[in-house]
Every structure is written in structure tokens, then in C-alpha cells.
Amino acid sequence: MLKVNAERLNQRLAFLSQFGSRPDGGVTRYALSAEEKAATDTVAGWMAEAGLEVRRDAVGNLFGRLAGKRQGPAVLTGSHLDSVPNGGNYDGPAGVLCALEAVAAMKEQGIVPALPIEVVSFIGEEGSRFAWGLLGSSFLAGEFPVAQIGELKDRSGVTLADALRSYGANPEAARTAKVEPGAYKAYVEVHIEQSGLLEARGLPVGIVSGIAGMCQLTGVIRGRAEHAGACPMELRRDPMPAAAEVVLEVERAARESGPSTRATVGFVQARPGAANVIPESVELSFDIRDLDAERRDACVERVSSYFRAVCERRGLSGEMVLQHTSTPIRCDDGVVGVMRDAAAVVGVEPFELASGAVHDGANVAAVCPVGMIFLRSRDGLSHAPGEFTSVEDVGVGCQLLGETLVRLAGA
Amino acid sequence: MLKVNAERLNQRLAFLSQFGSRPDGGVTRYALSAEEKAATDTVAGWMAEAGLEVRRDAVGNLFGRLAGKRQGPAVLTGSHLDSVPNGGNYDGPAGVLCALEAVAAMKEQGIVPALPIEVVSFIGEEGSRFAWGLLGSSFLAGEFPVAQIGELKDRSGVTLADALRSYGANPEAARTAKVEPGAYKAYVEVHIEQSGLLEARGLPVGIVSGIAGMCQLTGVIRGRAEHAGACPMELRRDPMPAAAEVVLEVERAARESGPSTRATVGFVQARPGAANVIPESVELSFDIRDLDAERRDACVERVSSYFRAVCERRGLSGEMVLQHTSTPIRCDDGVVGVMRDAAAVVGVEPFELASGAVHDGANVAAVCPVGMIFLRSRDGLSHAPGEFTSVEDVGVGCQLLGETLVRLAGA
Numbered sequence: 001m002l003k004v005n006a007e008r009l010n011q012r013l014a015f016l017s018q019f020g021s022r023p024d025g026g027v028t029r030y031a032l033s034a035e036e037k038a039a040t041d042t043v044a045g046w047m048a049e050a051g052l053e054v055r056r057d058a059v060g061n062l063f064g065r066l067a068g069k070r071q072g073p074a075v076l077t078g079s080h081l082d083s084v085p086n087g088g089n090y091d092g093p094a095g096v097l098c099a100l101e102a103v104a105a106m107k108e109q110g111i112v113p114a115l116p117i118e119v120v121s122f123i124g125e126e127g128s129r130f131a132w133g134l135l136g137s138s139f140l141a142g143e144f145p146v147a148q149i150g151e152l153k154d155r156s157g158v159t160l161a162d163a164l165r166s167y168g169a170n171p172e173a174a175r176t177a178k179v180e181p182g183a184y185k186a187y188v189e190v191h192i193e194q195s196g197l198l199e200a201r202g203l204p205v206g207i208v209s210g211i212a213g214m215c216q217l218t219g220v221i222r223g224r225a226e227h228a229g230a231c232p233m234e235l236r237r238d239p240m241p242a243a244a245e246v247v248l249e250v251e252r253a254a255r256e257s258g259p260s261t262r263a264t265v266g267f268v269q270a271r272p273g274a275a276n277v278i279p280e281s282v283e284l285s286f287d288i289r290d291l292d293a294e295r296r297d298a299c300v301e302r303v304s305s306y307f308r309a310v311c312e313r314r315g316l317s318g319e320m321v322l323q324h325t326s327t328p329i330r331c332d333d334g335v336v337g338v339m340r341d342a343a344a345v346v347g348v349e350p351f352e353l354a355s356g357a358v359h360d361g362a363n364v365a366a367v368c369p370v371g372m373i374f375l376r377s378r379d380g381l382s383h384a385p386g387e388f389t390s391v392e393d394v395g396v397g398c399q400l401l402g403e404t405l406v407r408l409a410g411a
Numbered sequence: 412m413l414k415v416n417a418e419r420l421n422q423r424l425a426f427l428s429q430f431g432s433r434p435d436g437g438v439t440r441y442a443l444s445a446e447e448k449a450a451t452d453t454v455a456g457w458m459a460e461a462g463l464e465v466r467r468d469a470v471g472n473l474f475g476r477l478a479g480k481r482q483g484p485a486v487l488t489g490s491h492l493d494s495v496p497n498g499g500n501y502d503g504p505a506g507v508l509c510a511l512e513a514v515a516a517m518k519e520q521g522i523v524p525a526l527p528i529e530v531v532s533f534i535g536e537e538g539s540r541f542a543w544g545l546l547g548s549s550f551l552a553g554e555f556p557v558a559q560i561g562e563l564k565d566r567s568g569v570t571l572a573d574a575l576r577s578y579g580a581n582p583e584a585a586r587t588a589k590v591e592p593g594a595y596k597a598y599v600e601v602h603i604e605q606s607g608l609l610e611a612r613g614l615p616v617g618i619v620s621g622i623a624g625m626c627q628l629t630g631v632i633r634g635r636a637e638h639a640g641a642c643p644m645e646l647r648r649d650p651m652p653a654a655a656e657v658v659l660e661v662e663r664a665a666r667e668s669g670p671s672t673r674a675t676v677g678f679v680q681a682r683p684g685a686a687n688v689i690p691e692s693v694e695l696s697f698d699i700r701d702l703d704a705e706r707r708d709a710c711v712e713r714v715s716s717y718f719r720a721v722c723e724r725r726g727l728s729g730e731m732v733l734q735h736t737s738t739p740i741r742c743d744d745g746v747v748g749v750m751r752d753a754a755a756v757v758g759v760e761p762f763e764l765a766s767g768a769v770h771d772g773a774n775v776a777a778v779c780p781v782g783m784i785f786l787r788s789r790d791g792l793s794h795a796p797g798e799f800t801s802v803e804d805v806g807v808g809c810q811l812l813g814e815t816l817v818r819l820a821g822a
Contacts, residue, residue, distance in 0.1 A: 196646055224795075226606075227793045228673065228698045228794075229623055229625060229769060230673075230793060233662070235606070238675070240679070244654075244658035245655070245659065247654075248652055248659075251649075259645075262642070262643065266689060270678060271497070272794075275677050276537065276677060276794070277496075285685075285686035289640045355640075356639075356643075357640045380641070380646070383638060
């Protein structure tokens with residue numbers, strides 16, 4: 001069995017945390033920032049040290065290739081190194097470094113796979129700088145509208161093209177980052193779990209069955225601003241209780257839809273927002289996801305029609321606007337099967353779970369079969385300074401990844 | 412009969428609307444802001460022009476004094492110049508400018524009252540910046556806990572003491588703003604009506620019988636921030652639906668309490684407030700009022716215990732904090748009698764109505780007898796850009812005030 005060095009992997013995770021570190025222990029490492037560059041350059045150095053053939057594509061995605069016994073489609077594995085503002089040290093880097101460690105261990109132990117294996121670090125997965133997540137993998141899959149590369153701007157007005165340029169990448173050649181169909185045999189990504197399911201079950205790792213499709217909407221309910229003391233209850237056109245009814249319906253709709261449906265109101269704002277004024281309007285955000293697109297859409301439809309009914313019943317006007325939607329992805333049965341075999345060898349339960357969060361794999365699925373491994377995350381935390389996965393769990397995940405890669409690439 | 416200049420009064424109302432004006436025609440003029448200062452300075456100029464003796468107390472309340480034939484307690488009259496966010500041009504300024512116009516007209520027409528008359532503009536009546544309404548009159552009445560002047564903060568963390576300092580006032584001497592018992596013979600305030608009763612009855616003005624008692628609280632419910640897609644519904648500790656339940660209980664409690672009870676949630680904020688993050692906390696404001704203190708307190712108690720129960724049932728922590736309370740007051744029978752006599756002279760029906768909104772008079776009632784005059788407001792609107800009282804109605808209200816002041820101050 002492949003012997004991975006969990007200590008080295010863990011030390012490298014700790015080393016990367018310096019890039020964009022914040023006083024409270026969190027990390028801010030935006031897409032195409034100097035911090036992402038420094039972390040990526042460091043990983044490139046480790047790749048070279050491990051004897052991989054290092055290259056970058058035109059948008060800055062980093063690849064480290066372990067040659068196979070023969071030519072043929074490579075097995076791709078990795079994740080990303082950027083973070084949300086004040087995020088943690090595991091979301092992203094854990095996947096890149098597990099991939100590097102698994103491949104480095106193979107090299108050190110003289111295991112030469114039949115097909116090549118490539119470790120990848122995608123640029124800008126989080127979408128915290130540009131309002132476009134999964135940036136690197138969207139170029140790889142040809143999903144990014146390259147014509148907009150000079151138009152998409154961050155909050156300070158820097159275009160994606162300029163950001164790529166200062167990163168040292170080559171936006172003019174961005175189209176070349178798209179890979180040909182058949183270039184990869186499979187893509188496998190390790191990522192921390194972003195809820196507490198594995199922790200609750202006492203499992204170090206899990207096999208991902210699919211990635212939920214997201215639907216984000218905004219809603220605004222408009223009534224009439226009036227004096228909170230003077231206006232009798234029966235004369236009010238107050239959007240606040242209407243919004244409250246909708247929030248409760250969102251929760252009910254998701255609970256009654258099934259265990260894979262998640263619906264969240266994360267943003268709410270009343271205007272003018274004063275204690276002694278009946279609000280004129282209340283704005284809400286809706287984030288509704290499911291592994292099953294039909295079930296998700298049914299949930300969206302239920303919330304939308306309830307929203308309309310509440311507005312009508314209360315004499316208010318309101319509208320919901322679709323902001324963003326993504327298609328659910330099922331992980332590949334073949335890859336999942338290989339992972340189950342690998343889990344038996346490693347000696348862990350092949351527990352399957354869905355990913356409610358979107359990952360680069362959702363893009364790469366357009367290019368080749370995709371599989372994912374989740375690592376137990378303390379308190380299910382992610383996108384927060386407190387993210388933590390133990391060295392033991394990272395080791396088990398890396399081991400499971402290594403055995404999966406060996407099987408996918410063949411001997 | 413006193414001849415007031417309704418046109419001049421109306422032009423001055425329009426002139427003040429520039430301070431804090433907003434693109435949609437509303438006005439935002441917070442307590443102790445540069446906008447409140449500019450409006451107050453303008454009124455101070457008009458006071459001086461009218462020959463009044465102008466002074467400010469230690470917290471920035473503005474006074475313009477018309478000397479009487481003899482020494483003795485003055486008759487106080489006025490209102491405030493601050494507004495709610497995106498409020499209108501009449502709530503507050505109408506009372507200050509009616510008072511100024513009535514006194515200026517007396518001066519111009521050579522009417523010298525027996526007792527002095529003072530026009531007042533109180534700072535910060537609305538409580539939209541600091542969670543403490545009737546700020547200026549609470550200092551005048553000695554109702555403000557001066558020890559907290561360095562602790563009470565606005566939402567950006569500025570203390571009341573610092574706000575007073577940048578306003579040019581003198582927080583160290585705040586205690587001196589408290590007036591001695593016997594300093595004033597009576598207080599009379601003109602204000603727009605804040606519901607549609609006068610409009611429904613076709614009356615230009617009304618005589619206020621009493622002021623509802625207010626209770627303002629803030630509540631915060633704390634859960635756990637998590638990834639909106641990853642965390643299953645059953646593992647969430649989401650404060651948002653809990654807040655929604657509380658909002659609906661506020662509405663039910665007020666409706667079931669009786670027609671004079673009003674309860675409002677005007678402010679809500681989820682943190683961090685991102686569409687794809689389950690909120691860590693939701694903050695709410697509560698404004699609960701009644702003419703009857705016991706009925707109001709029962710409503711507050713019902714909401715508070717429901718709040719606690721929801722937090723407990725949902726595994727959340729939460730607290731409600733009392734921000735401010737005011738006792739319902741009855742207007743003074745003597746002052747109301749004088750107003751009825753004045754109404755007969757002016758030729759308007761002496762229609763009496765209660766105020767659901769709190770006014771500075773609720774504080775001043777601790778110092779001297781209080782009376783109020785309401786002006787008809789279009790659609791009963793207040794705290795909104797659409798506030799409107801016709802020049803004719805403002806004129807009738809000013810006339811009624813003038814005749815009342817003449818009678819209260821004596822000849």
C-alpha cells in the first residue's frame with residue numbers, strides 16, 4: 001500500500017497559511033492576488049522538488065505532471081489555493097497538497113502509473129474577488145466567456161484581463177487554457193467537508209456522490225413607510241411580517257422537499273431601517289440547492305408562489321429576481337466505484353454524501369468523469385478562521401486519494 | 412386677532428428641506444449631524460432676525476426668547492428639526508416654524524405678552540441615530556441618565572458625548588440643560604398628525620388629548636454561521652427563521668391587544684449578511700406603544716417571552732434589551748381649555764384626538780403642563796418623503812398656536 005507522509009503534508013498546509021494571514025488567525029487570499037501567487041509559486045517549487053514536470057496554462061492554473069508508463073489521457077487531481085476573505089487554511093490547500101503528497105509518495109516509492117497523473121492548482125475558485133467563482137476550472141472547461149475577460153471587474157474596478165496580466169498570466173491566450181476532450185481520464189478532488197455530517201458520524205473521510213445545483217434569487221417586498229406609533233395595525237401595509245412569512249416558508253419548503261434540499265435566507269434589509277418607522281421595503285436573498293435539479297426547481301417554485309400569495313394577501317407589491325443558477329453534477333459511478341475499492345484497502349467506511357457547496361469539479365465534469373473525497377472538518381466549519389482538519393484525517397484522505405489515483409491511472 | 416404669515420412659514424419649511432435632502436425628495440437629518448446643525452443654525456438666524464434673544468443649552472437645544480412685560484415663567488413652544496432616514500419635510504420643522512412664526516407675528520404686530528415666550532428646537536427627537544428618542548427634551552427634563560453620555564453609541568460606534576462635541580455642544584455640562592421646576596408655565600407643540608384621522612374628518616387641525624407611551628427594545632438572536640449549501644437543514648442553528656417567528660408574533664400580539672396598541676419591527680440585520688452564508692446573528696428592533704401603560708407592558712411581556720421560547724426551541728441564544736421607555740401622558744386640562752377658547756376665535760372645530768406617536772411633550776410634561784396641536788397630513792403620512800400639509804392648514808395651525816400662546820402668556 002502507498003505510504004503517504006501526513007506530517008509533511010500537514011507542515012506544508014501550515015506553511016501556506018502565511019500567505020495572506022490575518023491577525024485573528026484567518027487568511028485572506030483573493031483570486032490572482034500577490035498572496036495567491038506566492039502560495040502557488042511555493043507549491044510549484046514543491047512540485048519540482050518531487051520531480052514533477054511543472055507548467056502553467058495561460059490563465060495561471062498550475063500543473064505538475066508525473067509521467068506514466070505510456071502516453072494517454074492523464075488523471076487530474078487537485079483543488080485551489082485562494083480563499084474567501086478571512087477564511088481558513090484548509091478550504092482549497094488541503095486538496096492541492098493531498099494531491100501533491102499522493103503523487104510525491106508514488107514517485108518516492110517507485111510506483112510508476114500506466115497513465116500520467118497531473119496535480120493541478122486552479123486559480124480563483126472562491127469568487128470573492130470577481131463575481132465569478134471556479135475561475136480557473138471554467139477556463140479549463142471552456143465555460144468562461146473569454147470575450148468578457150476585459151469587462152469582468154473586481155470591486156476596485158480592476159478587470160480580469162489586467163489582474164491576469166499582473167499575475168504574470170497571459171489573458172490574450174486565455175482560450176488556450178481550454179483542454180481538448182479526451183485530455184483527461186478522470187478528475188479527483190479532495191476537499192474539507194463544509195458541514196458536520198462526517199463529524200456527526202465519526203468518520204474521517206467521505207465519498208462525494210454529487211454536487212448540488214444552486215439557484216440564487218433576490219426578492220423585494222414593498223409596502224408603505226409610516227410612523228410606527230401613529231399608524232393603527234389594521235391600516236398598515238408593512239412588508240416586514242410579509243418577509244417573515246416568506247422566510248418561514250423557505251425553511252418549511254426545504255425541510256419538506258427532502259434531505260438533500262437546502263434553502264437559506266442569508267441577507268435581509270429593511271428600508272429605511274429605523275426602529276420607529278414601518279418599513280417601506282424589505283429585501284431578501286434566497287439560496288436554494290439540491291442534488292436533483294427538478295426537486296430544487298420545485299422548491300424555488302413553491303417559495304416563489306408563496307411569495308406572490310403573501311404579497312397579494314397583504315396588499316403589498318413584490319418581485320423575485322433570479323440572480324444565478326448552476327446545474328447539479330452527479331459524481332461518476334466508475335470513479336466512485338474505484339474509490340469504494342480504495343476505501344476497502346485503506347480500511348475506511350465508504351460513506352457517501354452529497355456536496356451542498358459547488359466545487360471546481362462541477363466545471364471539470366464537462367471534460368472528464370469526476371469524483372471527490374471529503375475530509376472531516378471540525379464543527380463542520382469552512383470559510384472561517386476556525387477551519388480545522390486533524391493531521392490524521394488529512395493523512396487518511398491523502399491515502400484514499402493515492403489508492404484511487406493508482407487504480408485510475410493503472411499499473 | 413394675530414395675523415400670521417403662512418406664506419413665509421411655508422417658504423421656510425421648503426428652505427429647510429435642503430438640509431439632508433435626498434434624490435427621491437425625502438430628507439435624512441440625523442440627531443447631531445451636520446444636517447441637523449445646518450437646519451438649526453438657519454432657524455437661529457431667523458430667530459435673531461425676528462428680534463428674539465437666541466441661546467443654546469449645553470446639549471445643543473436652541474431657544475429664542477421673546478421678552479414679556481414682566482419676569483416670570485415663560486411659555487415654551489416648539490418641536491424638533493431632525494428626521495428619520497428618508498423622512499419628510501414636516502415632521503418636526505412644522506412645529507418649530509409655527510412657533511417661530513407665531514412669535515415673530517406678535518413681535519411685528521407690537522403684541523407684548525405679560526410673560527416671556529420661548530421658541531425651542533430640541534435636538535434629536537427621532538431616535539434614528541442613537542437608540543434614544545426625545546434626546547433634547549430628555550436633557551431638559553432631567554430624564555437622561557447623564558452618566559451614560561459616554562456609553563450610548565450610534566451604529567458606527569460614535570458615543571453621544573463625541574457626537575455632542577462635534578456638534579459644538581458641551582457634553583461635560585450636560586446636566587446644566589436640566590431646567591428648574593417652575594421655569595416654564597406651559598409647553599405647546601404643533602406637529603403633523605401621523606395617521607389619517609383629521610383627513611378622514613375633513614378637519615385642518617386637532618387638539619391632542621394625550622400621548623401614547625412607547626417602549627423600544629432591541630433583540631439579537633445568535634446561531635452559527637455556516638455554508639448555505641453544505642449544511643443540512645436539520646443541523647442548522649439559523650437565527651433567521653427564529654427572527655421571522657418573532658416578527659410575526661409582534662404583529663399578532665399588537666392586533667390581539669386592542670385598537671390603541673401598535674407594535675413594529677422597523678430594523679433588521681443579518682450578519683454576515685451574504686446570500687450563501689447561514690447568518691451568525693440577526694438583530695431586530697421593537698417599538699411597542701399604547702395610550703395605556705399596562706396594556707403596552709403586557710404586549711412587551713408577551714413578545715419577550717415568545718422571543719425566549721423561540722430561541723430555546725431552536726437551540727439559539729438571544730437577548731432583548733430595553734432601550735427606551737416613555738410613560739403615556741394626558742395633555743393638561745388647563746392648556747386644552749385655552750386651546751378650545753383659541754379654536755373658537757380662529758373658527759375651527761376643537762376636535763380632540765390621541766397621539767399614537769411620542770413627542771417631546773411627553774418629557775416636558777415632567778417640567779410643566781403640556782398641550783399639542785395636530786395638523787392634517789395628507790394620507791396620514793409621516794416618516795416618509797411624501798409628508799405633506801397644505802400652506803392653508805399650516806396657517807390655521809399657526810394661528811391656533813398664536814392665539815393659544817397669547818392667552819397662556821397673558822396680555
